[in-house]
Amino acid sequence: MVKVKRREDTDLSVWNEWDLGPKQTAVWTFPERRIYVERVAQEWHVLSVVGEKNVGEASRTLIERSRKPGSSGWRHYLSRESGPVRPQPVLPDRSIVAKPDRSLMLLAGESAQFFLEIPVWFRMNVGGVRQVQVFEEPLAVMSNTWFGDPVNGELCYSLATRLHQGMSSIVPSAWRAVCPMAVTNDSATDLAFERICLHVQNLAVFRGTERLWTNGLSVLFRGAEQASHIQVSPGPPEFEPDLAPAAPARLPAESWDIRKTFSRIMEFADF
Amino acid sequence: MWFQQVVEWFRSLSPDVATKGIRIAVYVFGGFLVVRLLVSVVQRFIMKKATLQRRMVARKIIVYSGFVIVLMTVLAELGVKLTGLLGAAGIVGIAVGFASQTSVSNIISGLFLISEKPFAVGDAIRIGTTTGIIQSIDLLSIKLRTFDNLFVRIPNERILTSEVTNITRFPIRRMDIMLQVSYREDLDRVREVLADVARGNRYCLDEPAPVILCTEFKESGVELLFGLWFSKADFMNLKNSIMQDIRKRFRTEGIETPYPTRTLRFADENQSPRLTGAAAKPKRARGRPRQKPARRSAR
Numbered sequence: 306m307v308k309v310k311r312r313e314d315t316d317l318s319v320w321n322e323w324d325l326g327p328k329q330t331a332v333w334t335f336p337e338r339r340i341y342v343e344r345v346a347q348e349w350h351v352l353s354v355v356g357e358k359n360v361g362e363a364s365r366t367l368i369e370r371s372r373k374p375g376s377s378g379w380r381h382y383l384s385r386e387s388g389p390v391r392p393q394p395v396l397p398d399r400s401i402v403a404k405p406d407r408s409l410m411l412l413a414g415e416s417a418q419f420f421l422e423i424p425v426w427f428r429m430n431v432g433g434v435r436q437v438q439v440f441e442e443p444l445a446v447m448s449n450t451w452f453g454d455p456v457n458g459e460l461c462y463s464l465a466t467r468l469h470q471g472m473s474s475i476v477p478s479a480w481r482a483v484c485p486m487a488v489t490n491d492s493a494t495d496l497a498f499e500r501i502c503l504h505v506q507n508l509a510v511f512r513g514t515e516r517l518w519t520n521g522l523s524v525l526f527r528g529a530e531q532a533s534h535i536q537v538s539p540g541p542p543e544f545e546p547d548l549a550p551a552a553p554a555r556l557p558a559e560s561w562d563i564r565k566t567f568s569r570i571m572e573f574a575d576f
Numbered sequence: 577m578w579f580q581q582v583v584e585w586f587r588s589l590s591p592d593v594a595t596k597g598i599r600i601a602v603y604v605f606g607g608f609l610v611v612r613l614l615v616s617v618v619q620r621f622i623m624k625k626a627t628l629q630r631r632m633v634a635r636k637i638i639v640y641s642g643f644v645i646v647l648m649t650v651l652a653e654l655g656v657k658l659t660g661l662l663g664a665a666g667i668v669g670i671a672v673g674f675a676s677q678t679s680v681s682n683i684i685s686g687l688f689l690i691s692e693k694p695f696a697v698g699d700a701i702r703i704g705t706t707t708g709i710i711q712s713i714d715l716l717s718i719k720l721r722t723f724d725n726l727f728v729r730i731p732n733e734r735i736l737t738s739e740v741t742n743i744t745r746f747p748i749r750r751m752d753i754m755l756q757v758s759y760r761e762d763l764d765r766v767r768e769v770l771a772d773v774a775r776g777n778r779y780c781l782d783e784p785a786p787v788i789l790c791t792e793f794k795e796s797g798v799e800l801l802f803g804l805w806f807s808k809a810d811f812m813n814l815k816n817s818i819m820q821d822i823r824k825r826f827r828t829e830g831i832e833t834p835y836p837t838r839t840l841r842f843a844d845e846n847q848s849p850r851l852t853g854a855a856a857k858p859k860r861a862r863g864r865p866r867q868k869p870a871r872r873s874a875r
Contacts, residue, residue, distance in 0.1 A: 402782075402783065446778075448775070448778060448780075448781075448782050449778070449779070449780075449781050449782070449807065450781050450782035450783045451747075451748050451781050451783050451784060451805065451807075452783070455746055455747075455748055455784065455805075456746050456747075458747065458748075460747070460748075460807055463782040463783070500783075
């Protein structure tokens, strides 16, 4: 087995492009997912399996083709593009309902900066100048949930997460993107955080030295009866200098206005 | 050969008749082409984002209207006086109306259904014992395709006067599963186990949260309602997986699902238990002599 690089701490090099040689199988290992990729004739063969949770953070290796796992789960993609493999960390294809691990009240007139960690998806592109998307796969399994009432609403992923208030408490990770969120309570009532619906399809991913980032969000809460205003920062957040774009947003943000917020649920919609 | 015969016949006609015939043919074919073109343009561009049902209704309106216009034009070309025809149609209409009350009722019911929109093409509905997916909503009836691929036609009048359940109207649904556990079980523990089963099933939504209610004390155990919310597209996946998950988990946790039991209580506890029911010997009435078994005669 030929190892390219392996570290127990964060290694964002898992997202670097990679030229696969003949008879070699590339393996990306994440805590909850392991992805095998190889090029056979005009096809890309991909196998995605549940990872072993006791592995380190993330790594990539090369193995001999004879040592690849035999499984009926291999998927075959026909593509003339044989160029380097370009993995991209992208955000999920649906909105996320993030449930903070503790109940938090933002008092009237207060502002706070929060950081959320969002598991990314592994998107594999191939090719040089002309890149072709081959497949994408979530790196963490998130269950489904519904945001809204049983008649109107949207199907989202559910994410139990910590609402960090400082970067020092966030462990750097190659498979989770940090979403900075500044919330201002401009109303006369306290704002209870129980669930937050994030339209992550409108967020891009940026790459720093040891962590991934999304666009920053700033939310102005004006009370339960009025629409809240949300703004997505057009570029990378300012918490780390020299961030490079890693993946674009799935959908462009079309509107900055959102519907009326609920009293106990903060909703970011239509952005 | 036949073409020459047609040409010869055509030449034998008077110029007026020939001209009229050509005009009628142009009206019919032209009308057909115009209607087809109009339907295509409306469906592709104007009603591109409309529902399947609305496109179907629009298509029918265009086709029927086009047919009537072409027919009236042809009749006018043939010299038929439309005013007289309409007058006669009024009288005929009254007669036909009496004879076809059911059909007219169905048509009117169909118009009400189209305007009220209790369901649309593609929805799954249940009416009586019939469940299926709506293929079309027509003026006289709706057509369903059942899940075992049968074609069912239901008159609109029946739909308007019956209770109709639209299974797929809302994006999420709740699946209610009735369970029974033994009286010996700790209900709090059972609730935790069921909640964990719901969390572990990928088709079960986290929100709205599953409902776990103690509904009734039955003969053999406690009945629970286990209600799981799911996206309507995941019905079969959830139905198949959740039953197995519950069974496996109950086995692992040692949670007993009860069998019907009977507890016998005897009136006098000091005396030895007596058999009751069919196991007991039949009582002999007092004063009645015991009958001796009949002898068999040897032959």
